[in-house]
Amino acid sequence: MSKSITSQTDSYSTWYTDIVTKAQLADYGPVKGTMVIMPYGYEIWDSVKNVFDKMIKETGHVNAYFPIFIPKSYLAREAEHVEGFAKECAVVTHTRLKSDDNDNIVVDPESRLEEEVIVRPTSETIIWSMYKKWIQSYRDLPILINQWANVVRWEMRTRLFLRTSEFLWQEGHTAHSTAQEAEEETLKILELYRSLAEDFLAIPVLTGLKTESEKFAGAKRTYCIEAMMGDKRALQAGTSHNLGQNFAKAFGVTFQNKNNEEEMVYATSWGVSTRLVGAIIMTHGDENGLRLPPKIAPIQIVIVPIYKNEEQKNAISKFLDIPLSNLKEKGIRIHEDWTKGTPGSKFNEWELKGVPIRIEVGSRDIDNEEVVLFRRDKNEKNNISIDFLADTARKILDEIQENLFSQAQKFQIENTHHVETFDEFKKVLSDKGGFIKCGWDGNPKTELNIKNETKATIRVIPFDQQINGLQCIYTKKPAKYEVVFAKAY
Numbered sequence: 001m002s003k004s005i006t007s008q009t010d011s012y013s014t015w016y017t018d019i020v021t022k023a024q025l026a027d028y029g030p031v032k033g034t035m036v037i038m039p040y041g042y043e044i045w046d047s048v049k050n051v052f053d054k055m056i057k058e059t060g061h062v063n064a065y066f067p068i069f070i071p072k073s074y075l076a077r078e079a080e081h082v083e084g085f086a087k088e089c090a091v092v093t094h095t096r097l098k099s100d101d102n103d104n105i106v107v108d109p110e111s112r113l114e115e116e117v118i119v120r121p122t123s124e125t126i127i128w129s130m131y132k133k134w135i136q137s138y139r140d141l142p143i144l145i146n147q148w149a150n151v152v153r154w155e156m157r158t159r160l161f162l163r164t165s166e167f168l169w170q171e172g173h174t175a176h177s178t179a180q181e182a183e184e185e186t187l188k189i190l191e192l193y194r195s196l197a198e199d200f201l202a203i204p205v206l207t208g209l210k211t212e213s214e215k216f217a218g219a220k221r222t223y224c225i226e227a228m229m230g231d232k233r234a235l236q237a238g239t240s241h242n243l244g245q246n247f248a249k250a251f252g253v254t255f256q257n258k259n260n261e262e263e264m265v266y267a268t269s270w271g272v273s274t275r276l277v278g279a280i281i282m283t284h285g286d287e288n289g290l291r292l293p294p295k296i297a298p299i300q301i302v303i304v305p306i307y308k309n310e311e312q313k314n315a316i317s318k319f320l321d322i323p324l325s326n327l328k329e330k331g332i333r334i335h336e337d338w339t340k341g342t343p344g345s346k347f348n349e350w351e352l353k354g355v356p357i358r359i360e361v362g363s364r365d366i367d368n369e370e371v372v373l374f375r376r377d378k379n380e381k382n383n384i385s386i387d388f389l390a391d392t393a394r395k396i397l398d399e400i401q402e403n404l405f406s407q408a409q410k411f412q413i414e415n416t417h418h419v420e421t422f423d424e425f426k427k428v429l430s431d432k433g434g435f436i437k438c439g440w441d442g443n444p445k446t447e448l449n450i451k452n453e454t455k456a457t458i459r460v461i462p463f464d465q466q467i468n469g470l471q472c473i474y475t476k477k478p479a480k481y482e483v484v485f486a487k488a489y
Helices: 012-022 039-058 072-076 079-088 124-134 179-200 246-251 275-284 310-329 343-352 363-368 386-414 422-431 444-454
Strands: 026-028 035-037 069-071 090-094 097-099 105-107 112-119 143-152 166-176 205-209 221-228 234-244 254-256 262-264 266-273 301-305 334-336 357-361 370-375 380-385 416-418 435-440 457-462 481-486
Touching (some): 039 275, 072 079, 221 275, 310 334, 310 357, 343 357, 357 363, 422 435, 422 444
Antiparallel strands (some): 097 105
């Protein structure tokens, strides 16, 4: 275990914060609840962003940008929506500052806005005000727009990457001519999120439906991907919402169909955020720091030369010239660490930052025409012939990607429990934690009672339902759904 990192068993929360700050992923901003994403942390987010951006563009979506400021009256048009965000909204009331008689900077009272402006908590209202201008006919549909942006939600309890007052995300907003098309879009995006999580981030997820109480404010249905973190708590990693015609009705967005009849437009919205960086940390991190999946690691291989003088340094550089060119030709992202410092301190730093493979090279390795290859996923070393380094490294990177997913999947399966009674539910939740599958009668009051008594919530109603003979754990009535409960971030 790295001496600079708190052990997971001592304090999982402190362990997490230690990794974020000491691996130089992020730091605390000057305004409480805000976050500065440092270069290495931003590179991880950028890798995730680039993967998903390619996915959505391949399915016909395009990027745009909408203003960060939203008139307060826009939010008031969709009552359920504004109610869901009202307590988190940052409000702009004035447009300028001035110096007072004592040379203090104060708000200029004469600059008060006629209408307060909301700093974007999400963009449905501003986007649908524009869609009203852009949509007249069925020929204008579908509109498949995504934006990469920042949003502000004035959170009371914050944690770097997982929950901050300002965060980065993508938010898709699409408009359709039929309910079926909107539903298909919602599920298509959900599948893209599952692929992003499992195929690139190596995070196994559950997919399904949110309950009415847990769905997005203003949505008809909300679908989600739910992941299990290393402390067995759940993390909502992405959501896809079928908005029905709610926002179209609120903003009067209609179109002429093929029969020249006027109809309301159907809508979806969907998003993932920088909390995915937190998910990567908590899914794969160990006592030594990060373990990054190779597909999204900013640096896939770090080269650590070990030398005592300029002569040895030059010899190592010449020895590595062709092998490093071969690695780059295969599209492998490499970094050469020629900085001053002991080999041990460098090893600790790159293990902390989760680089999948470390290559160690010294004078003895040159004599043997080999290098030492360290795998971060298994924390093990092997000697590799320099002639086969590029091919071997490419193969091992693929193995690491698969291994990280397998480890996380095994952890999720081992910590998923089936219960039949509420007493059993409470005992498992207290003694083991994790995901708890059980019957639910579908009544929101039952859901709320369980939440109030245990602090566990229904994370997802899985698509694959197994309800034959199943009873609700709380009321003992026939179960309407098999659901997954967990304590969550």
